[in-house]
Amino acid sequence: MIKSKHNIIMIHGYEGNSENHWFPYIQTEMEKHGVDVFTPEMPKEHTVEAWLETLKEISEKVNEHTILIGHSLGCPAILHLLAMLSKPVFSTVLVAGFAQSFDDDSKEVQECFAFVKDLPWKVIRKNSGVIQIFNSTNDPEIPTDVAIHLSTMLQTSVTFIENAGHFCADDGFETFPKLLDYLKSQIYLTYDEFKKLDARVGHIKKVEPVEGADKLLRFEIDFAEGENRQIVSGIREYFPEYETLVGKKALYVLNLEPREIKGVTSYGMLMAVNGVDDKPVFLVPDDEVNPGSRVR
Numbered sequence: 001m002i003k004s005k006h007n008i009i010m011i012h013g014y015e016g017n018s019e020n021h022w023f024p025y026i027q028t029e030m031e032k033h034g035v036d037v038f039t040p041e042m043p044k045e046h047t048v049e050a051w052l053e054t055l056k057e058i059s060e061k062v063n064e065h066t067i068l069i070g071h072s073l074g075c076p077a078i079l080h081l082l083a084m085l086s087k088p089v090f091s092t093v094l095v096a097g098f099a100q101s102f103d104d105d106s107k108e109v110q111e112c113f114a115f116v117k118d119l120p121w122k123v124i125r126k127n128s129g130v131i132q133i134f135n136s137t138n139d140p141e142i143p144t145d146v147a148i149h150l151s152t153m154l155q156t157s158v159t160f161i162e163n164a165g166h167f168c169a170d171d172g173f174e175t176f177p178k179l180l181d182y183l184k185s186q187i188y189l190t191y192d193e194f195k196k197l198d199a200r201v202g203h204i205k206k207v208e209p210v211e212g213a214d215k216l217l218r219f220e221i222d223f224a225e226g227e228n229r230q231i232v233s234g235i236r237e238y239f240p241e242y243e244t245l246v247g248k249k250a251l252y253v254l255n256l257e258p259r260e261i262k263g264v265t266s267y268g269m270l271m272a273v274n275g276v277d278d279k280p281v282f283l284v285p286d287d288e289v290n291p292g293s294r295v296r
Contacts, residue, residue: 004034006065006090006187009058011081013072013096014112017041021071021169022176029180033187042077046111055081062089067186069093069179071167072141075150076115082127083120091130091186093179096167098142099150121153131156132182136164136171198255199271199295201285202229207242213262217242219270221252224292229254232266238279250282251295 008030010023018024018039027037040058043050059081062068066089070078075097082092101113135147137160144160151158161178165171202221205228210216217236220228231252239245251271259266272280285293 002034004036004187006067007036007038007061007063008067008069008183009061010037010039010069011058011071011074011077012039012042013070013074014046015044016071016074021167022173022179023071025175026069026180026183030183033184035183035187042074046073048080048114051077051115052080055084059084064088065090067091067093067183069095070097071095072097073112073115075099076112076119079119079124080115082124085127088127089129091132092128093132093134093182094150095134095176095179096136096139096142097133097150098146099153100146102143102146119153125154128154130186133158134161134164134167134179135159136161136167138163139166141166196255197253197295199251199253201249201289201291201293202231202252202268203291204245204248204250207245209236209242210262210264216262216264217245218264219245221268222291223252223254224290229267230265231268231270232259232261232264233270235270235272235280248282248284249289249291250284 010026012018012020012023018041023039027039030037038061040054042054055077062085064087068078068081068089075094076099078092078094079099099116099119101116131154133147133151133156135142135144135158137144147158164173167173200223202223204219205222206220208218210218210232215234215236217233217239219231219233221231222228236242252268253271254268256269271283273283275281
């Protein structure tokens with residue numbers, strides 16, 4: 001089995017554990033794809049202070065390839081974890097989540113409400129990566145308007161699943177195929193998606209610095225399109241003698257959405273790999289090819 005660069009961390013809910021509901025199913029299925037899955041046992045003491053201590057330990061396992069999954073109280077716990085991070089994760093999945101108090105006077109729910117006070121939403125959004133929210137149309141614990149509030153605060157949408165209850169084993173959720181499909185879509189690129197990639201060989205005709213940007217170079221590149229295409233790349237520090245790049249052929253992705261960088265619009269992206277001392281090394285054909293030749 002090929003090891004995936006991704007890892008998954010799942011946080012259970014109130015009175016939950018790593019063997020509850022769909023957690024073992026997701027762990028078993030994702031480990032088949034080479035993904036490390038970690039489901040820590042959260043404190044039985046349901047206080048923010050106690051859970052934050054455990055979350056600090058968990059944060060050491062988080063990196064830019066991590067997918068975080070929370071269920072019920074595990075969702076605001078995930079939000080607190082995101083607030084601790086200095087860099088974004090790959091994706092965040094919240095199942096039966098909430099981020100505000102609502103009408104419920106039970107002791108258990110009141111303990112949970114302490115977790116949603118004074119959340120730093122700007123930092124959380126910055127660190128969340130791709131967000132997926134699952135809620136149920138008939139959750140006995142989380143009203144639909146509370147789910148919508150959570151999605152609003154995260155500036156995303158919520159996927160409502162019909163009659164899923166609180167996504168517990170008693171609700172028929174010893175497995176969770178929709179979540180599994182989402183996770184696989186995050187770690188794999190389908191063949192149909194790959195076919196959309198328009199990667200072509202380009203012939204560099206002109207290179208110059210972008211004014212007011214120490215790291216940027218502006219390229220004019222021939223792709224046999226009738227006129228040269230402008231592409232901006234942040235590699236100037238590695239090529240102080242950037243004029244020597246003129247005449248080289250390299251590989252570029254052309255069908256990215258145009259992006260304005262320091263006032264200059266880039267209509268593609270240079271493809272390179274890290275070489276010695278992290279200096280970018282262009283991907284160059286090992287035989288003579290015409291500008292505009294497409295990767296296939």
